[in-house]
Amino acid sequence: MEKERLSKDSFFSVGFDLILLGENLPYDLYINSSTRENRERFVRIFPMNGRLSTEDIATFKEKYHQLYVLEKQRQSYLSSLVKNQNFTDVQKTEVIKDSAIIYLNKIFDPGKEFTTSILEESIEGCKESVEHMIDVLGDYEINQVQDLIGDLSFHDFYTYDHSINVSMYCISLFKAMKPGAKKEELVLAGLGGLLHDLGKIKIPTTIINNPGKLSDEDFETIKQHPEFGGELLDEGDHCCDGVDFEVIRRVIMEHHENYNGTGYPNKIEAKDIHVLARVCSICDFFDAITTKRSYHEVLSTEDALAVMSKSVGRKIDPKIFEIFCENVNKLGLQGKIKEELPDDYDPCQPMNVLPLQAPQIKKQAEDIFAKEGKDEFGKIKGDNNLFGKDKKAG
Ligand SMILES: [Fe+2]
Ligand SMILES: [Fe+2]
Secondary structure, three states, X not given: OOOOOOOHHHEEEEOHHHOOOOOEOOOOEEEEOOOOOOOOOEEEEEOOOOEOOHHHHHHHHHHOOOEEEEHHHHHHHHHHHHHOOOOOHHHHHHHHHHHHHHHHHHHHOOOOOOOHHHHHHHHHHHHHHHHHHHHHHOOOOHHHHHHHHHHOOOOOOHHHHHHHHHHHHHHHHHHHHOOOOOHHHHHHHHHHHHHXXXXXXXXXXXXXXXXXXXXXXXXXXXXXXXXXXXXHHHHOOOOOOOOOHHHHHHHHHHOOOOOOXXXXXXXXXXHHOOHHHHHHHHHHHHHHHHOOOOOOOXXXXXXXXXXXXXXXXXXXXXXXXXXXXXXXXXOOOOOOOOOEOOOOOOOOOOOOOOOOEOOXXXXXXXXXXXXXXXXXXXXXXXXXOOOOOOOXXX
């Protein structure tokens, strides 16, 4: 019989109340029967394809401290959870988020050596998490996504929560822009959001997690993360079913480009910035100023939209922002806040205080509006060529 070394890494814990009942279980259930701390001895207590009743679970609860599922059965566990109507969306998203964090942690954990095979494996896991997320989010509007995010537990490392939130917003915003979007397109939107800050693994954590005022030198270092992320993707020959890595690379490279061409690293502008990078940049901005997990005081949704509206045409795409606003707040812009954020405001960076400032002259923004063809954006609803000149959607 095949002997397998089963360590804690081979399993993940599952809640007693998040196990499928009354149907064929698509995974095995284990317990850790070791009585010694830091020692594991996993024993299977219930087999795949068996059916569990409420009484069985109650007995497990009495007898055991914790249940486990094999890591290699994680996707079966997630699929059965997401499809089941007995679980709430918060419960489902919480479990999906935990999984996404495992994969993000493999990429971002500074203690672990980074290799292209780890990246590959993690991207595959991230993609699966995004697919489950798309199933749970369904037709959620952005304000509903915001409520859902508010109900989720959060973690200490800013990048994980932020990346997952941005991913969820990107899925919802892209769906609002293109209601008939194929799942592969939504996967690209969500995966782009989840990986947009990939390049941060090459930036020292002392800079990444510093919510204080950064020196100019540190800020210059941070500004390299889009290019670092692009380079990381280029290092391996990635292959992941249905994922166009050129699109993901462009989201990573272009999420800090500004609509008026003042962003970084390449100062490209308007439609030259990939549509999903423009989507990501709005979601990135919104999450950074509204999420309770930010280091600074958060803005109300209305004030956040008011602050963001001041960056329209400068930092963010006017038409995509219009759709975003419609979807967040059907009542329109009601924020009373007068200040704005500077064009070089970096939503990916935790800050103690939001650098709000008095409004600047909007000359440049008006120029861009004048340049922008009115009809062109309208194509986005049925346009098959959303992902750039040479790319076919899907
Ligand atoms: Fe970000
Ligand atoms: Fe970023």
